Amino acid sequence: xxxxxxxxxxxxxxxxxxxxxxxxxxxxxxxxxxxxxxxxxxxxxxxxxxxxxxxxxxxxxxxxxxxxxxxxxxxxxxxxxxxxxxxxxxxxxxxxxxxxxxxxxxxxxxxxxxxxxxxxxxxxxxxxxxxxxxxxxxxxxxxxxxxxxxxxxxxxxxxxxxxxxxxxxxxxxxxxxxxxxxxxxxxxxxxxxxxxxxxxxxxxxxxxxxxxxxxxxxxxxxxxxxxxxxxxxxxxxxxxxxxxxxxxxxxxxxxxxxxxxxxxxxxxxxxxxxxxxxxxxxxxxxxxxxxxxxxxxxxxxxxxxxxxxxxxxxxxxxxxxxxxxxxxxxxxxxxxxxxxxxxxxxxxxxxxxxxxxxxxxxxxxxxxxxxxxxxxxxxxxxxxxxxxxxxxxxxxxxxxxxxxxxxxxxxxx
Amino acid sequence: xxxxxxxxxxxxxxxxxxxxxxxxxxxxxxxxxxxxxxxxxxxxxxxxxxxxxxxxxxxxxxxxxxxxxxxxxxxxxxxxxxxxxxxxxxxxxxxxxxxxxxxxxxxxxxxxxxxxxxxxxxxxxxxxxxxxxxxxxxxxxxxxxxxxxxxxxxxxxxxxxxxxxxxxxxxxxxxxxxxxxxxxxxxxxxxxxxxxxxxxxxxxxxxxxxxxxxxxxxxxxxxxxxxxxxxxxxxxxxxxxxxxxxxxxxxxxxxxxxxxxxxxxxxxxxxxxxxxxxxxxxxxxxxxxxxxxxxxxxxxxxxxxxxxxxxxxxxxxxxxxxxxxxxxxxxxxxxxxxxxxxxxxxxxxxxxxxxxxxxxxxxxxxxxxxxxxxxxxxxxxxxxxxxxxxxxxxxxxxxxxxxxxxxxxxxxx
Numbered sequence: 137x138x139x140x141x142x143x144x145x146x147x148x149x150x151x152x153x154x155x156x157x158x159x160x161x162x163x164x165x166x167x168x169x170x171x172x173x174x175x176x177x178x179x180x181x182x183x184x185x186x187x188x189x190x191x192x193x194x195x196x197x198x199x200x201x202x203x204x205x206x207x208x209x210x211x212x213x214x215x216x217x218x219x220x221x222x223x224x225x226x227x228x229x230x231x232x233x234x235x236x237x238x239x240x241x242x243x244x245x246x247x248x249x250x251x252x253x254x255x256x257x258x259x260x261x262x263x264x265x266x267x268x269x270x271x272x273x274x275x276x277x278x279x280x281x282x283x284x285x286x287x288x289x290x291x292x293x294x295x296x297x298x299x300x301x302x303x304x305x306x307x308x309x310x311x312x313x314x315x316x317x318x319x320x321x322x323x324x325x326x327x328x329x330x331x332x333x334x335x336x337x338x339x340x341x342x343x344x345x346x347x348x349x350x351x352x353x354x355x356x357x358x359x360x361x362x363x364x365x366x367x368x369x370x371x372x373x374x375x376x377x378x379x380x381x382x383x384x385x386x387x388x389x390x391x392x393x394x395x396x397x398x399x400x401x402x403x404x405x406x407x408x409x410x411x412x413x414x415x416x417x418x419x420x421x422x423x424x425x426x427x428x429x430x431x432x433x434x435x436x437x438x439x440x441x442x443x444x445x446x447x448x449x450x451x452x453x454x455x456x457x458x459x460x461x462x463x464x465x466x467x468x469x470x471x472x473x474x475x476x477x478x479x480x481x482x483x484x485x486x487x488x489x490x491x492x493x494x495x496x497x498x499x500x501x502x503x504x505x506x507x508x509x510x511x512x513x514x515x516x517x518x519x520x521x522x523x524x525x526x527x528x529x530x531x532x533x534x535x536x537x538x539x540x541x542x543x544x545x546x547x548x549x
Numbered sequence: 550x551x552x553x554x555x556x557x558x559x560x561x562x563x564x565x566x567x568x569x570x571x572x573x574x575x576x577x578x579x580x581x582x583x584x585x586x587x588x589x590x591x592x593x594x595x596x597x598x599x600x601x602x603x604x605x606x607x608x609x610x611x612x613x614x615x616x617x618x619x620x621x622x623x624x625x626x627x628x629x630x631x632x633x634x635x636x637x638x639x640x641x642x643x644x645x646x647x648x649x650x651x652x653x654x655x656x657x658x659x660x661x662x663x664x665x666x667x668x669x670x671x672x673x674x675x676x677x678x679x680x681x682x683x684x685x686x687x688x689x690x691x692x693x694x695x696x697x698x699x700x701x702x703x704x705x706x707x708x709x710x711x712x713x714x715x716x717x718x719x720x721x722x723x724x725x726x727x728x729x730x731x732x733x734x735x736x737x738x739x740x741x742x743x744x745x746x747x748x749x750x751x752x753x754x755x756x757x758x759x760x761x762x763x764x765x766x767x768x769x770x771x772x773x774x775x776x777x778x779x780x781x782x783x784x785x786x787x788x789x790x791x792x793x794x795x796x797x798x799x800x801x802x803x804x805x806x807x808x809x810x811x812x813x814x815x816x817x818x819x820x821x822x823x824x825x826x827x828x829x830x831x832x833x834x835x836x837x838x839x840x841x842x843x844x845x846x847x848x849x850x851x852x853x854x855x856x857x858x859x860x861x862x863x864x865x866x867x868x869x870x871x872x873x874x875x876x877x878x879x880x881x882x883x884x885x886x887x888x889x890x891x892x893x894x895x896x897x898x899x900x901x902x903x904x905x906x907x908x909x910x911x912x913x914x915x916x917x918x919x920x921x922x923x924x925x926x927x928x929x930x931x932x933x934x935x936x937x938x939x940x941x942x943x944x945x946x947x948x949x950x951x952x953x954x955x956x957x958x959x960x961x962x
Contacts, residue, residue, distance in 0.1 A: 199885030199893040199909070229881055229893065231910045264878025265911045374882050451864070451949075452957055459958035465677025468642055469787055472612030480612040480642065496612070497644050498678045536864075537958070538951035544865055545872035545950070 148310050148400075149407055155305025157289035158320040159341040161185040161385040165283030166295030169276035171224035171262070171269055179273065180295035181280050182219040182339055183249060188381035189346050190216035191355035192257065193363075195376035201264075202227045202234030204375060206242065207257040211379065214348060217255045219339050219379055220245045220280075221296050222273065223324075224262040228374045237268045244274065248281040259337055259377040261298055261324070293322035296337055299543055300324050304415040310404045313397035315388045317344040319404050325368070325416035336363065338378040338412055344401050345384030347392040354402045355380045362409035366532045367448050368420035380405065417532045418515075422539030425457055426532060428517045431476075434527030439476035443522065444531040446474030454536035460511040462504055464492045467518065482523030488516050495523075561723050561813075562820055568718025570702035571733040572754040574598040574798040578696030579708030582689030584637030584675070584682055592686065593708035594693050595632040595735075595752055596662060601794035602759045603629035604768035605670065606776075608789035615640045615647030617788060619655065620670040624792065627761060630668045632752050632792055633658045633693075634709050635686065636737075637675040641787045650681045657687065661694040672750055672790040674711055674737070706735035709750055712956055713737050717828040723817045726810035728801045730757040732817050738781070738829035749776065751791040751825055757814050758797030760805040767815045768793045775822035779945045780861050781833035793818065830945045831928075835952030838870055839945060841930040844889075847940030852889035856935065857944040859887030867949035875920040877905045880931065895936030901929050908936075 152158050163183045171178040192211040194204050203226075210216065220241055227234045238258050246253035260268065283291070293303035307320035321340035346354075359378050384390070391398040418426040429448045434440035447453055450470040456463040464485050471478045480496040487510045491499050510516050565571050576596045584591040605624040607617050616639075623629065633654055640647045655669035662669075673681065696704070706716035720733035734753035759767075772791050797803070804811040831839040842861045847853035860866055863883035869876035877898050884891045893909040900923045904912050923929050 197882060197885040198891045199881045226878075229878060229906070229909050229911070231894075231908075264881065265906070374878075374885060451953070455954050455957035458954065461958070465639075465642060465787075468612045468677070469610060472610040472787060478611045481644075493642070493678070495644075496642050498642070535958075536954060538954045540864070541868050541871065541949060541951045541954060544868035545874070545948075 149404065150309045152307040152309055154307050154320065155289040155293055155322045156182060156320040156339060156341050157286050158307035159318045160343045161383050162320070162341045163284040163286055164288035164292035165280060165285060166288070166291040167276055167280045167283050170272040171222055177291065177295035178222055178224045179276055179280050180221045180292040181245070181284060182292060182341065183284050184217050184341060184381050184383040186383045186385060187215050187217045187255060188383035189214060189348065189351050190379060190381055191351040192377065192379040193356060193359045195373055197374045199228070199374045201260060201375040202230055202238040203258045203260045204377060205235060206238040207259060207377060210242065210254050210257055213254055215255055216257055216381055217251045218245055218249055219257045219259065221259040221337060222268070223296050223298050225260060225266055225268050226262045226264050226375050227260040227268050229265045230267050233267055237270050240270065241273060244277050248277060257379050259375065261296070261337065261375050289320065289322060296322065296324045298324065299421055300419055302419060304412055304419070306408055306411045308404060308408055310400060312344055312391065312400045313388055315386055317342060317386045317388065317401065319408050321408055321412055323412040323416055325419050336373060336376045336416065338363065338409065340380040340405070340408065342382050342401070343385040344382050345386060345388050345390040346382040347390040350391055350393045350398055351380065351382055353393065354398060354405060358402060358405040358409045361406050362413040365530060366413040366417045367445065368417060368423070368534055414532055417534050420534040421543045422537040423534030424537060425535045426515045427457055427534065428530055428532055429520070430517055430530045431520045431522060432528045433521040433523045433525060435477045435525040436527040437529055438527070440527040440529035443471050443474045443476040443478065443520065444529050446470045447518070447520070448531040448533035451536055454533065457511070458535035458537045460508060462487065462492060462507040462511060467520065468496065471520065477524060478522060479524060484521040484523065486519045487511060562817065563722045565720040565722055567720050567733065568702040568706055568735045569595060569733040569752060569754050570699050571720035572731045573756045574796050575733070575754045576697040576699055577701035577705035578693060578698060579701070579704040580689055580693045580696050583685040584635055590704065590708035591635055591637045592689055592693050593634045593705040594658065594697060595705060595754065596697050597630050597754060597794050597796040599796045599798060600628050600630045600668060601796035602627060602761070602764050603792060603794055604764040605790065605792040606769060606772040608786055610787045612787045614673060614788040615643055615651040616671045616673045617790060618648060619651040620672060620790060623655065623667050623670055626667055628668055629670055629794055630664045631658055631662055632670045632672065634672040634750060635681070636709050636711050638673060638679055638681050639675045639677050639788050640673040640681050642678045643680050646680055650683050653683065654686065657690050661690060670792050672788065674709065674750065674788050702733065702735060709735065709737045711737065712834060713832055715832060717825055717832070719821055719824045721817060721821055723813060725757055725804065725813045726801055728799055730755060730799045730801065730814065732821050734821055734825055736825040736829055738832050749786060749789045749829065751776065751822065753793040753818070753821065755793070755795050755814070756798040757795050758799060758801050758803040759795040760803040763804055763806045763811055764793065764795055766806065767811060767818060771815060771818040771822045774819050775826040778943060779826040779830045780858065781830060781836070781947055827945055830947050833947040834956045835950040836947030837950060838948045839928045840870055840947065841943055841945055842933070843930055843943045844933045844935065845941045846934040846936045846938060848890045848938040849940040850942055853940040853942035856884050856887045856889040856891065856933065857942050859883045860931070860933070861944040861946035864949055867946065870924070871948035871950045873921060873924040875900065875905060875917055875924060880933065881909065884933065890937060891935060892937060897934040897936065899932045900924060
């Protein structure tokens with residue numbers, strides 16, 4: 137991991153084995169309900185033994201799935217105790233029936249767990265435009281609740297996958313206001329079932345106690361610095377959901393806005409989400425590389441992000457990354473087409489620490505063999521200096537391979 | 550061709566064989582100068598026997614090649630008589646030397662043709678960041694000028710190609726203010742040599758006489774309605790150049806702004822450029838399909854274009870087109886992520902005339918077999934109605950295939 141990413145918190149972070157169930161009071165489980173034709177696990181449940189503060193972030197796509205709409209409503213209440221997630225059918229573009237089905241899932245889970253339906257969040261990923269097979273889900277929910285266990289994080293991480301090639305989980309411990317606090321989470325990345333829609337989920341829990349209203353800003357900021365800096369194909373799902381539960385079992389004095397403890401928790405959340413976001417990009421559809429696009433010297437931070445995103449989403453840059461081709465001209469092109477201010481005569485480009493272009497031209501004595509070697513690795517940085525100001529930002533991207541096209545084009549419904 | 554595209558002018562347009570040399574007074578030629586390692590033709594020349602009004606449009610990328618900068622300066626003078634174009638090296642990101650080389654090409658061509666260097670436009674496509682092999686170009690220019698012929702349009706169309714699979718030319722005749730006028734052009738699309746940068750050229754000539762200052766607005770509008778509505782991968786070259794020469798040999802009273810004759814010429818230019826733009830998309834890198842994305846019912850025309858572009862550039866939509874998968878959910882996703890106003894419950898989607906989604910949901914009784922049949926063809930329309938207003942626009946796109954990735958990723962320098 138780039139030491140710059142987690143520097144603020146690195147000194148007092150302990151990475152743990154496991155994921156969301158590393159957090160005290162968190163149980164999880166997963167079962168195969170028969171939503172996925174493959175028969176793989178497709179229904180996951182996360183449960184906190186104590187009611188938790190909740191803050192969540194949802195897709196900004198104007199087309200939103202029914203589970204997103206229902207979870208937005210429930211999250212607004214500020215408390216949650218369970219998250220039920222299905223994979224194989226996204227329950228998007230399903231009209232009134234979709235909303236009814238999503239509500240029913242929260243109601244049934246609430247009844248089984250003896251908690252209010254409004255304390256249950258719901259998320260679904262997979263085929264779009266097709267109603268959920270509610271008969272199968274109704275039949276499976278009692279089994280799902282029975283599957284809950286303090287070791288169930290991994291199973292839940294598996295049950296939310298679609299075309300992901302591996303489950304994604306992470307957990308860490310840090311000191312918050314002098315007390316040990318655990319944060320754990322699971323995530324899934326872009327993928328689809330049959331194939332339909334890329335969707336990103338991240339469910340996180342912590343035993344930290346957080347005051348009413350203090351969690352939202354921290355979660356928004358951590359999401360903005362992690363998942364909002366990750367791109368696989370520039371497309372944006374209708375189902376993206378990040379939810380953080382803080383159940384207070386660490387028995388710390390509830391953290392409040394402006395306090396040092398909340399800043400510590402924020403650093404931990406950002407480190408955890410950054411780790412999960414990078415896992416997600418590295419496992420992007422067809423991806424073989426994880427590349428950080430770092431832009432410095434931009435006229436503003438906003439310009440730095442615009443420039444980094446333009447490079448990170450350019451199909452020509454992404455195919456060059458795949459081909460391990462030190463094609464800095466495509467990076468120049470992608471910078472020039474961005475909405476950021478760019479002066480081609482001031483641009484420098486390096487791969488890791490190896491300079492390739494200086495003042496918009498090929499560096500004299502450039503060591504292209506060394507650059508090709510860097511590009512042969514699985515992870516590296518493309519460092520761009522626009523030479524205009526002090527704006528700085530970073531985006532993670534992956535390469536564009538034939539496999540991406542095969543996954544999304546060839547395996548038709 | 551979609552009858553809507555050319556309806557205004559279709560009644561009085563005659564499509565001709567050939568391309569730019571179908572226009573009276575236009576000669577063209579091409580030779581192999583040795584810029585391309587393959588030994589294929591790589592230097593093209595277009596010459597008008599009479600000085601012509603010129604209007605040109607160039608890439609809006611902030612990073613511009615040296616030939617673009619020199620041609621912008623020359624086109625500002627309003628008159629031109631020749632266009633020299635090279636393929637195999639784009640002369641982009643080459644600093645002062647690049648500017649000197651581009652200027653020298655116009656100077657040498659001017660001397661050989663006995664016209665001012667400022668009446669020569671220059672365009673280059675290919676490798677970026679590498680200087681032009683000027684020794685080879687200097688040696689080839691006399692041969693290039695000797696190759697000029699009234700049948701040379703095809704050869705010139707070949708000499709500007711990079712990864713294009715076929716030359717692109719078109720010509721038509723129409724009545725302008727009661728006189729027959731010819732318009733002809735050649736174009737090249739996205740492609741690269743080794744591979745580096747996608748570049749689009751279109752060179753057009755007409756024998757119409759156009760008053761000073763009247764051509765610019767007409768060309769800008771035609772470019773906006775044709776090439777600016779075409780996309781292959783959403784990337785934008787540093788070298789894109791469209792130039793139109795009007796040499797007046799039709800001996801009409803010079804066309805002036807606001808007159809019916811100029812509107813007629815404008816319709817002809819738009820029809821010709823539309824035809825070339827569609828040829829360019831159909832021959833996009835790795836493309837197997839040409840698909841029109843038509844958006845109606847948008848809150849504004851600008852919204853219609855934003856929505857159409859978002860669909861046309863979505864990798865998930867483009868891979869579904871490739872896979873012939875009637876995956877309307879991805880179209881909903883791309884609409885929702887666009888900056889256009891979208892209300893998912895008002896969106897309808899059809900493939901040609903076959904409806905798939907109504908009010909944001911799968912149409913009852915949808916005939917997916919019929920949709921798959923339409924998607925099996927080489928050309929079709931995706932017709933989207935946002936149900937919000939009267940804004941309407943259209944973009945042409947192609948599919949994203951493994952071949953695109955191979956062309957741009959695997960054939961490294």
